[in-house]
Amino acid sequence: MSYLFAAYAVxxxxxxxxxxxxxxxxxxxxxxxxxxxxxxxxKKQQES
Amino acid sequence: MQFLNKTLAIVWKDVLxxxxxxxxxSSMFVFALLLVVIFSxxxxxxxxxxxxVAPGVLWVTFAFAGTLQLNRALxxxxxxxxxxxLLLAPMERSTIYFGKMLGNLLFISAxxxxxxxxxxxxxxxxxxxxxxxxxxFLGTVGFAAVGTLLATMAANTRxxxxxxxxxxxxxxxxxxxxxxxLTAGILDGLPWASLAHWLRLxxxxxxxxxxxxxxxxxxxxQG
Amino acid sequence: xxxxxxxxxxxxxxxxxxxxxxxxxxxxxxxxxxxxGDVQRIFYFHVPSAWVGFFAFFVTFLAGIAYLRGGKxxxxxVGFSSAEIGVAFTAMAVITGSFWAKPTWNAWWPWQQExxxxxVTILLLIYFAYFMLRAFLQDEEQKARFAAVYGIVAFASVxxxxxxxxxxxxxxxxxxxxxxxxLTRPMLLTFLFCLLTFTMLYFTLLLHRVRLARLVDEVEGxxxxxxxxxxx
Numbered sequence: 473m474s475y476l477f478a479a480y481a482v483x484x485x486x487x488x489x490x491x492x493x494x495x496x497x498x499x500x501x502x503x504x505x506x507x508x509x510x511x512x513x514x515k516k517q518q519e520s
Numbered sequence: 521m522q523f524l525n526k527t528l529a530i531v532w533k534d535v536l537x538x539x540x541x542x543x544x545x546s547s548m549f550v551f552a553l554l555l556v557v558i559f560s561x562x563x564x565x566x567x568x569x570x571x572x573v574a575p576g577v578l579w580v581t582f583a584f585a586g587t588l589q590l591n592r593a594l595x596x597x598x599x600x601x602x603x604x605x606l607l608l609a610p611m612e613r614s615t616i617y618f619g620k621m622l623g624n625l626l627f628i629s630a631x632x633x634x635x636x637x638x639x640x641x642x643x644x645x646x647x648x649x650x651x652x653x654x655x656x657f658l659g660t661v662g663f664a665a666v667g668t669l670l671a672t673m674a675a676n677t678r679x680x681x682x683x684x685x686x687x688x689x690x691x692x693x694x695x696x697x698x699x700x701x702l703t704a705g706i707l708d709g710l711p712w713a714s715l716a717h718w719l720r721l722x723x724x725x726x727x728x729x730x731x732x733x734x735x736x737x738x739x740x741x742q743g
Numbered sequence: 744x745x746x747x748x749x750x751x752x753x754x755x756x757x758x759x760x761x762x763x764x765x766x767x768x769x770x771x772x773x774x775x776x777x778x779x780g781d782v783q784r785i786f787y788f789h790v791p792s793a794w795v796g797f798f799a800f801f802v803t804f805l806a807g808i809a810y811l812r813g814g815k816x817x818x819x820x821v822g823f824s825s826a827e828i829g830v831a832f833t834a835m836a837v838i839t840g841s842f843w844a845k846p847t848w849n850a851w852w853p854w855q856q857e858x859x860x861x862x863v864t865i866l867l868l869i870y871f872a873y874f875m876l877r878a879f880l881q882d883e884e885q886k887a888r889f890a891a892v893y894g895i896v897a898f899a900s901v902x903x904x905x906x907x908x909x910x911x912x913x914x915x916x917x918x919x920x921x922x923x924x925x926l927t928r929p930m931l932l933t934f935l936f937c938l939l940t941f942t943m944l945y946f947t948l949l950l951h952r953v954r955l956a957r958l959v960d961e962v963e964g965x966x967x968x969x970x971x972x973x974x975x
Contacts, residue, residue, distance in 0.1 A: 479785045479842035483792070483835055490831050494951050501958040508965040515969070669896065673889050677879040686875055690868040691896060694903040697911050717910060725903055732899050736892045739811050 526611045530619025531626065534593070538627065544592055548631045552585040553638070560642060574643045575703035579659070579696055581635070583689075586628045586663050590671035591684050593624055598675045607741060617668065617737035621730075625664040632656055645707060652706050655722070659699035662726045666691055669733040672740050698722045751954065754947040761940040765933075773933040785843040787933055791941035793836035793863070799829030799945060800870065804898035807891035816960075817953075819887035822894055823877065824952035828945060830870050837863060858908045865904055869897045 538544055559577045563570060597603045597620075606616050636656075640647045667688055674683035698718040705715040769787045776783035806822035809815070840860070841851045854860040873893055880886040926934065 475842045475846050476781050476784055479839045480788065482838050482842070483788055486831065486835055486838070490828075490948070491951075494948075494955055498951070498955050498958060501955070501962055505958070505962050505965060508962065508969060512965065512969055666896065666900075669892075673876070673893065676885065676889070677876065678881075679879055683876065683879060686872045687893065690865050690872060691900045693865060694900065694907040697907040701911065721903065721907060721910070728899065728903070729896075732896055736811075736895060739888055739892055742888075 523612075523615060526615045527618045527622065530606070530616065531623045534620075534623040535626070544589060544627060545630060547592075548585045548588050548627070549634060551588055552581050552631060552635050555581045555584055556635070556638065556642060570643055571645055571707065574639070574645060575700045575707065577643075578639060578703060579700050582628070582632060582656075582660070583663065583692070583696060585631055585635075586624075586660070586667065587685055587688065589627050589631070590624060590664075590667045590688075591674070591681055593620065593627070594668070594671040594675040595680055603741070613738045613741055614734055616741070617734055620672075621664050621668040621733075624668055625660060628660050628664060629657070632660065649706065651712075652703065655699055655702045655706065655719075658719075658722045658726060659695055662695040662722065662729060663692060665726060665729045665733050669737055669740070672737065676740075694721060694725050698725070751947075751950055754943070754950055758940065758943045758947045761936075761943055765937050765940040768933040768936055773930050774927065776930075779847060782843060782846050785839050787937045788941075789836055789839040789843060790934070791937045792832045792839060794938060795941045795945045796829045796833035796836055796866070798942070799825045799832060799949075800866065800894075800898060800901075802949075803829065803873075803894045807894035807898075810887060810891040811895075816887065819891065820953050820956040820960075821949070822887075822891060823874075824949055824956060826870055826873055826894065828948050828952060830867065830874075832941075832945075833863060833867055833870075837867075858905070861908050862901075862905050865908075866901070869900075873897065 556577065559573075559581070560570070563573050563577070594603075597606075603616075607613070636647050639645070667684075670687045670691070671684055674680045674687060677683045698721045701718045702715055702722070705718070765787075769784055773784065773787065775781060802825040803822045806818045806825060810818035810822060837852075844853065845851050852860065854864055873890060876893055877886055877890050880889060
């Protein structure tokens with residue numbers, strides 16, 4: 473029984489690590505993209 | 521005919537270069553010799569009949585020495601910009617693949633030919649038999665077929681010396697297993713009928729990977 | 744982008760619900776196996792993990808062919824995303840399998856006695872090599888091309904590897920036998936549902952992973968525009 477529990481615990485732990493890994497990287501990238509977009513905007517305004 | 525001539529021209533170019541320096545052959549030979557010596561030291565103390573580990577030692581030696589050849593053959597080609605020259609020559613790219621493959625086959629076979637009598641002496645076995653020579657040939661063809669493709673790939677990366685064995689060995693596993701099994705079977709004097717499936721596997725691997733590598737090589741050297 | 748994210752939400756919901764149903768089936772619906780006991784319930788997640796791993800490598804193989812034919816960046820993205828998911832699920836299959844093997848075979852990882860375990864070991868090595876190859880190349884286009892070729896060659900060798908390991912083991916005494924997979928009807932139903940759930944989960948993860956890769960590309964593009972603007 474404890475083996476069953478351990479197997480599922482490890483399985484879910486790994487799945488969550490994988491999913492949250494993707495999710496957090498996605499969030500970080502979205503933020504970075506926002507920042508970059510704003511920087512580009514500012515640059516355009518300065519140039520014009 | 522044209523195709524054959526051009527392929528042979530590439531092989532001939534490599535043979536000439538090698539004849540001039542004898543760099544590759546001598547380093548491969550010394551390396552193989554060292555491997556045999558190290559293996560016989562590491563097994564002698566614990567294994568009662570050295571003949572039992574001989575097939576494994578033999579093929580590991582061939583695989584390592586062959587890797588040395590593949591690495592050198594293609595990284596030299598790329599380092600010195602000779603591959604670009606070959607690509608500019610008016611011929612199909614697959615010709616280059618077959619040329620390099622045959623060259624590798626030739627050089628590895630030459631080393632093996634010199635190593636076999638030495639093996640026979642060190643392990644006190646008669647290895648010069650037609651069935652065994654056929655096994656060595658087929659195994660080397662499979663090795664050179666995939667090896668030439670992957671060595672071209674590895675030569676383009678950083679850390680190329682490490683890259684080739686990492687890429688090559690997991691893929692070459694069927695060749696190693698079936699060649700070791702055939703060698704052991706021949707040494708034990710098993711009837712051919714009980715070994716035929718290994719021979720078929722080896723031939724199958726050779727055909728499949730010659731075809732796949734031939735088709736894939738084009739994509740490696742473009743651009 | 745909008746249509747894409749709607750797809751993502753939809754897939755998220757479906758695989759989430761299916762996962763809950765699968766868990767219910769595994770722990771409450773499926774009967775207790777007579778000889779192995781509750782440990783057998785690992786099987787319902789173990790086999791689908793292995794299946795998804797293998798399927799993911801097959802997708803990498805197909806994406807490799809598609810990339811070489813058309814040279815479209817998106818196929819390369821699908822290829823390496825799928826390989827990544829494949830490695831993750833193969834690792835899960837290995838771990839859940841070990842927890843099953845310990846009480847049943849009394850060994851965590853008897854890989855030299857079981858052809859399937861050996862094949863999985865080789866598969867993991869092959870795809871570690873795949874990612875190493877990518878890491879050691881700089882040019883994106885070359886990376887995609889080489890990885891596609893390696894994905895094809897690697898997958899082509901898998902059947903031969905399995906065959907040779909099978910035959911190789913035939914000469915050894917068969918130490919481990921799976922035993923009759925005499926699944927009763929509810930067990931079979933649970934198993935098939937888990938298989939479906941995992942396949943769904945695979946596509947969900949693939950979609951998100953591909954989207955992540957696309958975001959990386961977009962950010963790179965923006966950065967380039969920003970810096971080239973500075974210079975100009």
